Each structure stands twice: as structure tokens, then as C-alpha cells.
Amino acid sequence: xxxxxxxxxxxxxxxxxxxxxxxxxxxxxxxxxxxxxxxxxxxxxxxxxxxxxxxxxxxxxxxxxxxxxxxxxxxxxxxxxxxxxxxxxxxxxxxxxxxxxxxxxxxxxxxxxxxxxxxxxxxxxxxxxxxxxxxxxxxxxxxxxxxxxxxxxxxxxxxxxxxxxxxxxxxxxxxxxxxxxxxxxxxxxxxxxxxxxxxxxxxxxxxxxxxxxxxxxxxxxxxxxxxxxxxxxxxxxxxxxxxxxxxxxxxxx
Amino acid sequence: xxxxxxxxxxxxxxxxxxxxxxxxxxxxxxxxxxxxxxxxxxxxxxxxxxxxxxxxxxxxxxxxxxxxxxxxxxxxxxxxxxxxxxxxxxxxxxxxxxxxxxxxxxxxxxxxxxxxxxxxxxxxxxxxxxxxxxxxxxxxxxxxxxxxxxxxxxxxxxxxxxxxxxxxxxxxxxxxxxxxxxxxxxxxxxxxxx
Numbered sequence: 001x002x003x004x005x006x007x008x009x010x011x012x013x014x015x016x017x018x019x020x021x022x023x024x025x026x027x028x029x030x031x032x033x034x035x036x037x038x039x040x041x042x043x044x045x046x047x048x049x050x051x052x053x054x055x056x057x058x059x060x061x062x063x064x065x066x067x068x069x070x071x072x073x074x075x076x077x078x079x080x081x082x083x084x085x086x087x088x089x090x091x092x093x094x095x096x097x098x099x100x101x102x103x104x105x106x107x108x109x110x111x112x113x114x115x116x117x118x119x120x121x122x123x124x125x126x127x128x129x130x131x132x133x134x135x136x137x138x139x140x141x142x143x144x145x146x147x148x149x150x151x152x153x154x155x156x157x158x159x160x161x162x163x164x165x166x167x168x169x170x171x172x173x174x175x176x177x178x179x180x181x182x183x184x185x186x187x188x189x190x191x192x193x194x195x196x197x198x199x200x201x202x203x204x205x206x207x208x209x210x211x212x213x214x215x216x217x218x219x220x221x222x223x224x225x226x227x228x229x230x231x232x233x234x235x236x237x238x239x240x241x242x243x244x245x246x247x248x249x250x251x252x253x
Numbered sequence: 254x255x256x257x258x259x260x261x262x263x264x265x266x267x268x269x270x271x272x273x274x275x276x277x278x279x280x281x282x283x284x285x286x287x288x289x290x291x292x293x294x295x296x297x298x299x300x301x302x303x304x305x306x307x308x309x310x311x312x313x314x315x316x317x318x319x320x321x322x323x324x325x326x327x328x329x330x331x332x333x334x335x336x337x338x339x340x341x342x343x344x345x346x347x348x349x350x351x352x353x354x355x356x357x358x359x360x361x362x363x364x365x366x367x368x369x370x371x372x373x374x375x376x377x378x379x380x381x382x383x384x385x386x387x388x389x390x391x392x393x394x395x396x397x398x399x400x401x402x403x404x405x406x407x408x409x410x411x412x413x414x415x416x417x418x419x420x421x422x423x424x425x426x427x428x429x430x431x432x433x434x435x436x437x438x439x440x441x442x443x444x445x446x447x
Contacts, residue, residue, distance in 0.1 A: 007399035014292045023284045029305035034312050161274040
């Protein structure tokens, strides 16, 4: 065999089932980086202090703490201009700032429904979906996670590049991550979309889509990820130009 | 914004100067290929980031794109190569791993290629050691041809050099590889020429 062929055989390749998700993650980062940026903001952790009203709400095993501040603030109710509102859980913190932006400080992928509610309460038309998965035992008894379906946000689903700056991802892939949302910069009828695998063991890794602004408020369909059969690579939908999938696939609410 | 799927990369890049959204079509066309190459060079942890950085760098310097090239792949590989070179230590670690373990896994599983794969995996550690020993510029060229599967003309564009320079350099590299690996590793350039 030739040297070039030998080298080709040795070329490490990403698992076919993960390639699409990796491309989408890279796409999110590219779009976030290419979009016009606003002045950077520093994240400040919410601090319990005098004058704050607190209401602790227990939802299952996830503790939720709602903090409101400002004159006339009422726990659990939307605040008036100039106020700020913060929802703290063990997994994430959603904070509405006085300037109208909403920050998501994500330190665990959990409680997507609660995150959606918290964002909507802050005026962000958000769709947060869990990515269904199965956990398997892999080499050396390490947990291996496999999505049973995944969300592929196509260029038809996405709002234009100029709008994607409404959702800025600050930080890298690893948690904790900070997202800053500008609800005012989201066009009417658009929605913020997030999806992640919830409540995974840390060692299993995760698939998470960074926030993306959709052109409408319909979540993309979660497309089944075929199980990998022994000795055969799992086919994945491709987003390459010229192929209709997945942009022409039906959507689910 | 309307995207003509038949439009060449060059057309899309030129139009993206006034309609930036069009550049996402260039991303969608080539991201999987660039990501595979970055993955092979740097591994899982950096593949997404470096791919995104490659396209961001391309987006920022798209005004300099030479419209005479309808296919943007060589240009993108040239940018990817520069992004990868910023992670030299990671790549060296990865090559050390390849020296002890042949590969993450084959991309295809055709039985008629099994013999080639076995031979390649047997040679794997020595190939990886020989790759590590190559000067950086030579390794870049060899991997553009072997892993990115660029033609000599495309590799020349990616590296900003001439086809004849690519040919002569590649010949020298392969002779050196053969010297390090012995006769088992046949230099069969005719089969690989474009």
C-alpha cells in the first residue's frame, strides 16, 4: 500500500453520530462570533442583601430562589423598570438586569422546563428542550451517553445573522457558561432556543446547543438518531448544501 | 437573503461582503470537512472551537478572497492550518498518542479495505513517529494531501506556493518517510498524483 493510503487509514475521525452535533456547535460559535457585538458586560453573581425580598420555592429536588429588588418589588411577580429579578436554582441562575438584558449563568444542565419558565417570566420568548438520551456502560465501565434524537437548527430555522447578537455566549464549551440575552434585540415572533441533555452523570459528557435565535417561535423537530449497529456506522442527517435534509423536515411545536 | 445552491463559493463570498448572512452557506458547505480535518489533527476537545475560529477568521478576511478560485476549500484549509498551528503542543501530544494507539477508529468499514487497514495499523506507531519527526511545514503539506485529500494544486493554494514546489517537497518528504520506515512502506506516488 502507498504511504498516503496508510496515512489515510490512520486518520482519526469523529464518531459519525456526533459529527452533526459538533458541526452545529461550531456553527453556533461562528454565528455568535460573526454577529455584531455589543459592549461586553461583566457577570455579577446575585448577592442576598438587605432590601431584597426572597421567596424560596421547592420544585422536586431542585431548589428555586426568586430574588427581586427595587421599590415596590413583589416576590415572584415581574418587576417594574429599574428593578432586577433573579431566579436561582442549583443548576442555573437567570437574572433580569436593570438595563433589560437577561443573563443565564449555567453551571449544570438540568431543569429545562424551569429554565424556560424563568426566561419567559423575564420577557424572553424562550423554548428550552431536553435532548432525550440513553445511558450505556462503555469501556472500563465508564458511562457513555447516546442521544435518541437531536435538534438540528437549520439556516431556515435561524433568524438572520444580524439578529443572533441578541443571544451572546460568553465562555467556552465547559461549564459554567454565561449567556446574555437582549430581549429587545429579538424581532417580534422570534424565539430563543436552547437544548441540552439534562441530569447526566458528569463523566458521561453532554450534548448542548448554545442559545440561538429562531426566526419564529416553533422549535425544530427532534430528529431520531439511529442506533449504531455492530460493524456499521450510524448515518446522520447532513446539512451540506445540495441536500434537502434537514431544512425541509417537518417541525414539532 | 436568498441562497442559490448552485452559486460557487467565490460568488457567495463576494456577495457576503454586502450580505454577511450568505457566508453561513459557505460554512454549511465545508464545515463538516474542515471539522474532520481539525479533529484528526487536534482531537475532540478543540475540533469545534478551532473550526469555528477558522470560519470566523475566513469571514473577517473574506474581502481578500481570490475570486479566481470558485472552490473555497483550499483557502479554508490554509486558514485552518494557521489556526491549528496555534495549538502546536496539543497536536504533538496527539501524535504521541497515535504512536502508541493507531487511531480513534476507522471511518468506513468496507471489508475489502480490511487488509490495508491492518497494514496501516501495524505501521501506525512508526508512521506517527515519522510524522512527529518531520519539520512542521513538511508535516502540514503531507497531511493536507493525505488527510484533507487536497490535490497538489489545492495544497499549493492552501500553502501559498506553486504546484512544482509542492511536488518536489512532497517527493522529498516521502523519500524521508520511506527511509525511516523501511521498504515495507512503499512510495507509490503515481497512484496518488492528481
